[in-house]
Amino acid sequence: MSYVDEVYEGLKAKHPHEPEFLEAAKRILESLDPIVSKNEDVYRKNALLERFVEPERIITFRVPWTDDKGVNHINLGYRVQFNSAIGPYKGGLRFHPSVNQSILKFLGMEQILKNSLTSLPIGGGKGGADFDPHGKSDAEVMRFCQSFMTELYKYIGKDTDVPAGDIGVGGREVGYLYGQYKRLTGLYEGVLTGKGLTFGGSLARPEATGYGLVYITDEVVKGAGKELKGKTIVVSGSGNVAQYAIQKAEELGAKVVTCSDSNGYIYDPNGINFEVLCQIKQVERARIKEYAKRVPGSEYHEGERPWGVKCDIALPCATQNEVNGEDAKKLIDNGCWCVCEGANMPSDEAAIDTYLAAKILYMPAKAANAGGVAVSALEMSQNSERLSWSFEEVDSKLHDIMVNIYKSVSETAKKYGYENNFVVGANIAGFEKVATAMLAQGLV
Ligand code: NDP
Numbered sequence: 038m039s040y041v042d043e044v045y046e047g048l049k050a051k052h053p054h055e056p057e058f059l060e061a062a063k064r065i066l067e068s069l070d071p072i073v074s075k076n077e078d079v080y081r082k083n084a085l086l087e088r089f090v091e092p093e094r095i096i097t098f099r100v101p102w103t104d105d106k107g108v109n110h111i112n113l114g115y116r117v118q119f120n121s122a123i124g125p126y127k128g129g130l131r132f133h134p135s136v137n138q139s140i141l142k143f144l145g146m147e148q149i150l151k152n153s154l155t156s157l158p159i160g161g162g163k164g165g166a167d168f169d170p171h172g173k174s175d176a177e178v179m180r181f182c183q184s185f186m187t188e189l190y191k192y193i194g195k196d197t198d199v200p201a202g203d204i205g206v207g208g209r210e211v212g213y214l215y216g217q218y219k220r221l222t223g224l225y226e227g228v229l230t231g232k233g234l235t236f237g238g239s240l241a242r243p244e245a246t247g248y249g250l251v252y253i254t255d256e257v258v259k260g261a262g263k264e265l266k267g268k269t270i271v272v273s274g275s276g277n278v279a280q281y282a283i284q285k286a287e288e289l290g291a292k293v294v295t296c297s298d299s300n301g302y303i304y305d306p307n308g309i310n311f312e313v314l315c316q317i318k319q320v321e322r323a324r325i326k327e328y329a330k331r332v333p334g335s336e337y338h339e340g341e342r343p344w345g346v347k348c349d350i351a352l353p354c355a356t357q358n359e360v361n362g363e364d365a366k367k368l369i370d371n372g373c374w375c376v377c378e379g380a381n382m383p384s385d386e387a388a389i390d391t392y393l394a395a396k397i398l399y400m401p402a403k404a405a406n407a408g409g410v411a412v413s414a415l416e417m418s419q420n421s422e423r424l425s426w427s428f429e430e431v432d433s434k435l436h437d438i439m440v441n442i443y444k445s446v447s448e449t450a451k452k453y454g455y456e457n458n459f460v461v462g463a464n465i466a467g468f469e470k471v472a473t474a475m476l477a478q479g480l481v
């Protein structure tokens with residue numbers, strides 16, 4: 038049995054009830070095989086892979102809160118501090134009913150390699166709670182955030198662990214979390230990113246994941262001798278990542294014809310109207326079906342995902358495993374030749390196998406959506422120097438980072454004999470730096 042198989046089998050035996058984590062770990066380990074087999078003696082001697090697959094620690098806690106009717110609720114909160122070899126733990130907080138330890142460990146493991154790809158000094162972490170912000174009042178969300186932080190504050194800090202947003206955690210939640218951290222500790226420090234602009238947030242952080250996704254998609258498309266202008270794009274999701282991906286793609290001359298939420302999708306043959314989308318999602322916090330009522334010519338498809346819509350490029354921006362093998366086949370049969378992932382692990386194993394077999398361009402999440410955490414790291418730098426940079430400066434750094442990620446991923450794939458396989462390229466390029474740092478720091 039190869040070293041990666043051995044480590045995976047050990048992990049499966051230890052964590053049989055963590056399917057999402059095992060799936061992510063399997064995919065990562067398998068694609069690391071080319072670098073692991075070259076360095077097997079050193080890695081084995083230092084138990085490198087055995088350490089890489091286990092979080093440094095996981096904090097779990099209960100989160101009691103009271104709703105507007107006076108009814109008490111208990112949710113579960115978590116922070117997975119996965120790997121601090123190259124910097125303080127960094128990664129988002131997710132508030133969604135599906136959150137559990139398995140999902141957060143998969144996201145945390147992905148985050149280690151993603152953060153390494155940014156070339157900035159940030160380790161990997163992830164956290165959240167099984168709390169559903171949908172339909173909650175501002176006051177309920179505030180009380181939940183305050184209770185969550187009342188436990189979490191003990192374990193985080195600007196140089197130890199710096200959380201940010203993810204699904205269900207945006208500017209409003211980060212504001213409440215920050216306020217409570219400050220109240221409990223008395224510290225005005227960059228302990229969270231994605232903060233409001235009046236209290237240490239970075240310009241272009243809200244836009245960063247979506248813009249970064251489109252910047253790297255542009256590189257992928259150019260690498261194949263094509264251009265983004267005039268192409269038809271299918272997007273899923275209608276949250277933070279989807280919104281700014283749509284805005285940037287349209288600015289660069291592509292036409293985005295879909296967006297969605299967990300209830301259904303919108304098809305707009307004239308191109309999704311960004312202003313209407315933001316009014317519905319950012320201001321009213323309403324469901325996406327509202328869009329069809331307001332924009333003539335658009336259609337709402339209840340209970341469906343957008344993968345049957347004809348397109349050149351697909352940008353899944355909602356959640357994990359939202360594209361399965363059948364969906365991938367449908368996309369390709371309808372002419373899709375490029376998939377770049379805004380969400381984390383949106384394509385399941387069968388979907389990825391389908392992309393690779395069809396040899397379409399496929400940029401996996403840890404490279405494609407790294408723009409968000411990259412600008413989070415730039416927010417940390419600005420907080421440390423107590424300065425703030427202009428939108429243009431941050432956006433231009435983001436653009437350079439995404440171009441460099443594309444270069445590093447494609448060059449690494451080529452170096453290891455897997456030209457154009459960006460899965461292998463992204464995993465190995467991210468892993469190399471973390472492995473070197475872990476070896477240098479000894480058995481910790
Ligand atoms: P938001 O909460 O802003 O939006 C999430 C969107 O995805 C909503 O439209 C939501 O619909 C939809 N969605 C969530 N869960 C499901 C589900 N189970 N099935 C169908 N649709 C679903 O989150 P973000 O835009 O921030 O995050 C989207 C993805 O991007 C996630 O995978 C996240 O991990 C990833 N990501 C986010 C980054 C960031 O900076 N925010 C950075 C890198 C990656 P509904 O309202 O119906 O739930």
Ligand code: 2IT
Binds near residue numbers: 127199407411
């Ligand atoms: O998945 C991700 O990269 C994020 N949710 C962003 C994390 C961050 O720290 O900005």
